[in-house]
Amino acid sequence: MVQNNTKDLKVTPLLDLHKELGAKLVPFAGWNMPIQFSGVLNEHICVREKVGLFDVSHMGEIEVKGKGAKKFLQFLLSNNMEKMLDGSVLYSLMCYENGGVVDDLLVYQFSENHYFLCVNASNSTKDYAWVEKQASSFNVNIKNISNETSQLALQGPFAKSVLQDLCDISLNELPYYNFRKGRINNVESIISRTGYTGEDGFELYLSPEKVSEVFRLIMDQGLPYGIQPIGLGARDTLRIEMGYPLYGNEIDDNPTPLDAGLGWVIKFDKGEFLGRESLLKQKEKKGQRQKLVGLKLLARGVPRAHYQISKNGKPVGEVASGTFSPTLKTGIGLCYVTNESEIGNHLDVKIRDQLVPAEVVKLPFVPSRVKK
Amino acid sequence: MEIPNDLHYTIEHEWVRMKNNRATFGISDFAQGQLGDVVFVEIPAEGTELTKGSPFGVVESVKTVSDIYAPVTGKVVKVNKDLESQPELVNSDPYGQGWMIEIEFSNSNPEQNLLSAAQYREQCKDQE
Numbered sequence: 482m483v484q485n486n487t488k489d490l491k492v493t494p495l496l497d498l499h500k501e502l503g504a505k506l507v508p509f510a511g512w513n514m515p516i517q518f519s520g521v522l523n524e525h526i527c528v529r530e531k532v533g534l535f536d537v538s539h540m541g542e543i544e545v546k547g548k549g550a551k552k553f554l555q556f557l558l559s560n561n562m563e564k565m566l567d568g569s570v571l572y573s574l575m576c577y578e579n580g581g582v583v584d585d586l587l588v589y590q591f592s593e594n595h596y597f598l599c600v601n602a603s604n605s606t607k608d609y610a611w612v613e614k615q616a617s618s619f620n621v622n623i624k625n626i627s628n629e630t631s632q633l634a635l636q637g638p639f640a641k642s643v644l645q646d647l648c649d650i651s652l653n654e655l656p657y658y659n660f661r662k663g664r665i666n667n668v669e670s671i672i673s674r675t676g677y678t679g680e681d682g683f684e685l686y687l688s689p690e691k692v693s694e695v696f697r698l699i700m701d702q703g704l705p706y707g708i709q710p711i712g713l714g715a716r717d718t719l720r721i722e723m724g725y726p727l728y729g730n731e732i733d734d735n736p737t738p739l740d741a742g743l744g745w746v747i748k749f750d751k752g753e754f755l756g757r758e759s760l761l762k763q764k765e766k767k768g769q770r771q772k773l774v775g776l777k778l779l780a781r782g783v784p785r786a787h788y789q790i791s792k793n794g795k796p797v798g799e800v801a802s803g804t805f806s807p808t809l810k811t812g813i814g815l816c817y818v819t820n821e822s823e824i825g826n827h828l829d830v831k832i833r834d835q836l837v838p839a840e841v842v843k844l845p846f847v848p849s850r851v852k853k
Numbered sequence: 854m855e856i857p858n859d860l861h862y863t864i865e866h867e868w869v870r871m872k873n874n875r876a877t878f879g880i881s882d883f884a885q886g887q888l889g890d891v892v893f894v895e896i897p898a899e900g901t902e903l904t905k906g907s908p909f910g911v912v913e914s915v916k917t918v919s920d921i922y923a924p925v926t927g928k929v930v931k932v933n934k935d936l937e938s939q940p941e942l943v944n945s946d947p948y949g950q951g952w953m954i955e956i957e958f959s960n961s962n963p964e965q966n967l968l969s970a971a972q973y974r975e976q977c978k979d980q981e
Contacts, residue, residue: 521915522890783913805892
């Protein structure tokens with residue numbers, strides 16, 4: 482119940498439409514964004530069971546063009562660009578020399594001379610400065626295209642049915658982590674089979690001038706399927722159920738992305754890249770490092786960020802992100818623990834001076850239904 | 854947003870309904886709206902003594918957690934057990950089925966320092 486000064490906040494082209502749809506707006510990463518419409522629980526269930534539409538225009542986009550583009554990204558990013566094909570998407574980390582994470586991002590390859598990176602809103606200014614600084618010795622042009630790019634996410638089991646009738650590409654031929662240029666009722670768009678919910682779905686990149694038109698069109702088309710607009714509140718509960726990291730919670734500029742279980746996007750064998758040496762040293766410390774695990778509460782309570790975790794009264798870690806899981810109807814948390822990370826281990830979460838019993842469970846908390 | 858005229862309110866967004874030497878209370882429509890979906894309500898057992906202005910329980914929503922403060926001093930004589938299985942009543946009917954506690958108050962002037970509906974309406978306007 483804090484008073485917020487909203488006049489310095491950035492807004493997406495959909496602000497008025499959000500207000501019309503009953504959104505509650507809050508400042509997020511410098512943007513005035515809808516945190517909820519009908520309510521987080523209802524919206525969450527709607528995405529899991531039907532389909533929901535998110536305005537994620539606050540996300541940043543950075544274009545990388547030029548003859549040296551692939552080589553540059555191979556140096557800039559931790560994941561391996563080598564096997565990327567035109568029209569594919571790759572999740573990667575971008576690290577400092579010390580192994581700290583600048584950001585986690587998606588790479589889109591149009592060709593080996595043309596890419597764009599989709600980055601977190603909270604980091605986009607910092608990211609752009611970092612990418613540009615690193616690019617100086619490569620044959621590339623870097624452009625921040627965040628202001629000319631809006632983004633929608635259509636997620637849920639009916640996402641494909643809703644979008645297929647509106648667009649001119651065959652979604653059956655668009656595999657997970659791939660994208661195509663297409664038209665949504667004559668509006669040029671990048672249609673990407675990606676998302677942050679664990680459901681099948683799409684992320685759409687399009688012009689800010691056209692995004693309101695497309696948002697309304699998708700809402701109308703989705704009406705028979707029970708579509709709802711979804712706020713950032715449910716975006717967070719959906720990603721926590723999937724165990725997806727969020728910059729600022731599970732990862733940050735500390736040199737510990739391996740602890741977050743992100744070793745699968747750090748490819749030491751691909752050759753030199755920013756942060757490689759430091760991360761390699763981290764890797765050798767296996768056993769002394771903390772580990773990100775899923776904790777499911779066995780009694781009533783909701784774990785929140787920074788709550789302490791203990792075993793037999795001895796502190797063993799803390800909660801990175803926590804919520805009430807609308808699917809499991811219990812408290813869940815993504816937590817950093819030292820030792821004690823085996824599945825089935827019983828730990829306690831300290832919630833307001835009470836120790837609430839919890840169990841280490843396998844991630845994701847809820848099975849993923851993306852179309853792999 | 855609903856603010857019934859026949860109730861008293863606190864600056865922490867609780868409402869109070871006085872009847873004889875009993876006070877029933879819960880959280881206001883404004884408060885439930887700010888918290889969002891309520892998933893747990895922690896309230897003390899019958900017989901607990903509460904002191905005006907002290908936190909006695911918590912409302913946990915999906916997004917956040919908030920203390921509840923005792924609007925008057927007295928002994929808990931009844932708690933709303935329905936909230937254990939249906940915490941969402943706090944959202945759907947904050948002044949009715951979403952009530953939390955009934956207390957028997959000991960002080961002779963329990964309305965002291967409580968807000969009238971008109972005063973509370975002003976306060977909410979400032980915070981919106």
